[in-house]
Amino acid sequence: MTVIDCQDLRKKYKRMAALDGITFQLKDQKITGLIGRNGAGKTTLLKILAGFIRKGSGDVLVFSSNPFNNLRVSGNSILVDDQMSFPDSLTLADILGMAPDFYKRWDTELANNLFKYFKLNPKQLHSRLSKGNKATFNMIFGLATRCELTMFDEPTNGMDEAVRSDFYRALLKDYIAHPRSIMISSHHLAEMEHLLEDILLIHKGKVVFHQSLEEVKEYAVALQGTTDLVEKLAAGKEILHTKQLDSQRNYVVIKKEEMPVIDGVTTQPVSVSDVCMYVTSDGKGGIDDVFK
Amino acid sequence: MDLNTESTKPIYIQIAEWIENEIIADRFQSDGKVHSQYQLADLFNINPATAAKGLTILVEEQILYKRRGLGMFVALEAKNMILEKRRNETLTRMARELVLEARRLSVSEEELIQLIKKCEEEQK
Amino acid sequence: MMFLSNSTLGEVVWTQLKFKMNAYLGAVVSLIFVQIIGLIVSMNGNSSTGSGVDNTSFTIITISSDVVFAFVGIWAVFVGKLFTTKAYRYDDFSFVATRLSSNLANFSVLCLMSIFAGVTTFLSNYILRVVLLLVSDVDYVKSVSIFEDPIGTIVNLSIMIILILTISAGGYLWGMLVQIHKAFTYLLILLIITLLVTKTGQTILQYVFIENESIVFLIVKLIALSLVFFLLAILCSNRLEVRR
Known part of the structure; x- marks a missing residue:
């Protein structure tokens, strides 16, 4: 089943194109990482999918309908982000108490257990929570809705390291027990990589690739060795990143292909987050070039 | 249980190797049931699809065999x-x-x- | 397998209504506060002094709940406007909601609050009388009580409730317009001045409030006006985006 279907989706803010022709499909029951630099359009995409904002042009279908002003999409999807707000007249306990009326698959037990585990105060107001506790509460809320499409936009912002790893573990365990489509955008790709099945990488409002994590791991290879040898080997290949290590040696990342083994050049795998970073960098150089 | 996420080896291969190690150590016996993709995912804190890939490799190598609806089992000569x-x-x-x-x-x-x-x- | 739950619009609106009645209790508190201020202002009353045949002088104090009603009217405008503010709209979208369901729920809340406001304002008249009896040296209070003219009382009460609803619906539309563009903040003030000062404005006011063949006709006109305000507000809200 297809949960999300975007065809040439575009969205402009004033004159700035936030989404510039996004095309991808999301099959159900996968955990997908939505990765991209700041300003790549991740948040805009998620808000359109949640029906919060209107699409510009192109097509967007969530559960086969346009998500904007659609009750079925709203009832079966949730977007957890740091802008989630609840009335100031309701305590956290009130909010959790009302949620089952809205979300038919709400898991009260999970919500209560996580609430207790993270030692939140039921009498607190949502707006008075610290940044980290707010993120934690929003995460609990998002997980407990059990929505068929659950989206997290930078869910771990503000959480400390222990809570972050607890969050990833809770997400995985709940996903195993109740598989559903989950989309997470995060800057911390390395720490959540193990959870992901697919990666959707976007850059400047366009999809760079939509592949399985294992494919991304095999996407690139790094060559390291004496400059002349490395350059000879990399000639004619798609170079993603170069770095001069010292006067004689350099490090070049190229798109992976069959390569002869040459003495003096070592080949190394490139981590998923490095691949994403190199592919979305505008120049071939890095921060080092600024200081030349 | 921890996998070496820094390793150059893909996670699913590490899963396959772990199952192989368990078979060598007789913790999974011939014709015995091995962990499901979900048990493996929980155990190693990884995506179930990744765990399934590890199992698939072993099925292809005929080290494991599938019984419809029952799960994965260790082949006789595994x-x-x-x-x-x-x-x-x-x-x-x-x-x-x-x-x-x-x-x-x-x-x-x-x-x-x-x-x-x-x-x-x-x-x- | 995907498990999609299907809720009807009615179910969602009902759930939102329950949620809002809990969450917006503050608006009711502010209503009571406003009514108390209105009552205090009313206490002064309009008095006229005269003298009787046997050289006895007397004072007639005419009181009414008009002042309380004026205060409640202002309250209604701002409560309607309050519901359209970003914070209130965003809160809805943390749960299941569409713009239509949110608007319908808001309108239902405004209806319920108008009924409450109407009834309490009406009763404030009685409070006023009791307080006057207790506090000042008034000997006799004459009024038309609900037992003497039950139908008239109910009609008056209904008009009061519907008038409050119309005012709050106007405030709701005003709020939506302000959400679209800040310049609309001044629109209301401008509109009120135009209505009061210009001839056409006065004709309109006269048509709505005074030239009525029957009270039923007035009620129908007010309900129609509320619905028009409300429908326009829905049209406006469809332009608004959440958590932008």
Whole structure:
């Protein structure tokens, strides 16, 4: 089943194109990482999918309908982000108490257990929570809705390291027990990589690739060795990143292909987050070039 | 349980190798059931799809077999097949690396053989 | 397998209504506060002094709940406007909601609050009388009580409730317009001045409030006006985006 279907989706803010022709499909029951630099359009995409904002042009279908002003999409999807707000007249306990009326698959037990585990105060107001506790509460809320499409936009912002790893573990365990489509955008790709099945990488409002994590791991290879040898080997290949290590040696990342083994050049795998970073960098150089 | 996420080895291969290790150590017996993709995912804190890939590799190599609706089971000859495979693949690869490193360090063939013999003595 | 739950619009609006009645209790508190201020202002009353035949002088104090009603009217405008503010709209979208369901729920809340406001304002008249009896040296209070003219009382009460609803619906529309563009903040003030000062404005006011063949006709006109305000507000809200 297809949960999300975007065809040439575009969205402009004033004159700035936030989404510039996004095309991808999301099959159900996968955990997908939505990765991209700041300003790549991740948040805009998620808000359109949640029906919060209107699409510009192109097509967007969530559960086969346009998500904007659609009750079925709203009832079966949730977007957890740091802008989630609840009335100031309701305590956290009130909010959790009302949620089952809205979300038919709400898991009260999970919500209560996580609430207790993270030692939140039921009498607190949502707006008075610290940044980290707010993120934690929003995460609990998002997980407990059990929505068929659950989206997290930078869910771990503000959480400390222990809570972050607890969050990833809770997400995985709940996903195993109740598989559903989950989309997470995060800057911390390395720490959540193990959870992901697919990666959707976007850059400047366009999809760079939509592949399985294992494919991304095999996407690139790094060559390291004496400059002349490395350059000879990399000639004619798609170079993603170069770095001069010292006067004689350099490090070049190229798109992976069959390569002869040459003495003096070592080949190394490139981590998923490095691949994403190199592919979305505008120049071939890095921060080092600024200081030349 | 922890996997080596920094390793160059893809996670699903590490999963496959872990199951193989368990079979060699007789913790998974012939015709016995192995962990499901979900149990593995929980155990190793990884995506179930990744765990499934590890299982699929072993099914393709006929180390595991599938019983519809029941799960994955260890093939009768699984342990021998793994041992055979490891001898062939792993040992060959390690030997190749050893030779390469020896050449880089200008260690002669004779010296290398001496070294191996010495290691063999030490393990006895 | 995907498990999609299907809720009807009615179910969602009902759930939102329950949620809002809990969450917006503050608006009711502010209503009571406003009514108390209105009552205090009313206490002064309009008095006229005269003298009787036997050289006895008397004072007639005419009181009414008009002042309380004026205060409640202002309250209604701002409560309607309050519901359209970003914070209130965003809160809805943390749960299941569409713009239509949110608007319908808001309108239902405004209806319920108008009924409450109407009834309490009406009763404030009685409070006023009791307080006057207790506090000042008034000997006799004459009024038309609900028992003497039950139908008239109910009609008056209904008009009061519907008038409050119309005012709050106007405030709701005003709020939506302000959400679209800040310049609309001044629109209301401008509109009120135009209505009061210009001839056409006065004709309109006269048509709505005074030239009525029957009270039923007035009620129908007010309900129609509320619905028009409300429908326009829905049209406006469809332009608004959440958590932008």
